[in-house]
Amino acid sequence: MPLEIRTIPCLSDNYAYLAHDPDTGATAAIDIPEAGPIIAVLAETGWTLSDILITHHHYDHVDGLADLLAAHPARVIGSAADAHRLPTLDVEVNEGDTVRIGNEIGTVIDVSGHTINHIAFHFPDSAALFTADSLMALGCGRVFEGTKPQMHASLQKLAALPGDTVVYSGHEYTAANAKFALTIDPDNPALISRVRDVTEKRANGIATVPSLLSEELATNPFLRANDPAVQSQMGMTGANAADVFTEIRTRKDNF
Secondary structure, eight states, rough: OOOEEEEEETTTTTTEEEETTTOOOOOOEEEOSSSHHHHHHHHTTTTTOOOOEHHHHHHHHTTHHHHHHHHHHOOEEEEEETTTGOOOOOOOEOOOOOOTTEEEEEEEEEESSSTOOOOOEEEETTTTEEESSSTTTTTTOHHHHHHHHHOOOOOHHHHOOTOOOEEEEOOOOOHHHHHHHHHHSSTHHHHHHHHHHHHHHHHHTTTOOEEEHHHHHHHOGGTTTOOOHHHHHHHOOOOOOHHHHHHHHHHHHHH
């Protein structure tokens, strides 16, 4: 059976996730912005926490870890290369390594850019991709530590996954991302329709995360740097896709 996944709002605009394997009862939390909301969902569901998957070191993804572990001891998994600035890890992983949630096997993907050694977790049998601050709904994370070409390369890894992959990203930034996306790809009917849907959902307090990868490929400007329409709109027809991405990210930084 596929993983049962619960989206948990945390802080002002973060998301954490619980992924539960109904066959074994194993449950993993992905990122811990704060403990309280996650503990509440564990109580509501009766699930027993077995693992915690950490994507990167930023405080709004790890600050609740100590409190969660105090209430629900579990195995903590994170990037081996980033272990020096993560909370204490029980299991250190690198790109290509596998992780398990019960019977479900996931793969670790290095998505450096937002931070160096940021990782994502892909569980293909459940078509689930936990991306945190790499690929986001209609956007991508700001490039704090890596380079923009590095972020482009990281996103290309994710773009190559099956289109029915569900993208569980780290923040509710979609409305702001939508406004920017229209400046890059204003004549895209799929984007115009999606922006309308996002606007309606946010007006009614409905989450816009997770999203489908196929939808991101059709509407997210950060995945469309090689699209002739996007390049034409930006005055960069025929340019290298990494250079186009760099310009898109630079414009977003100044938007």
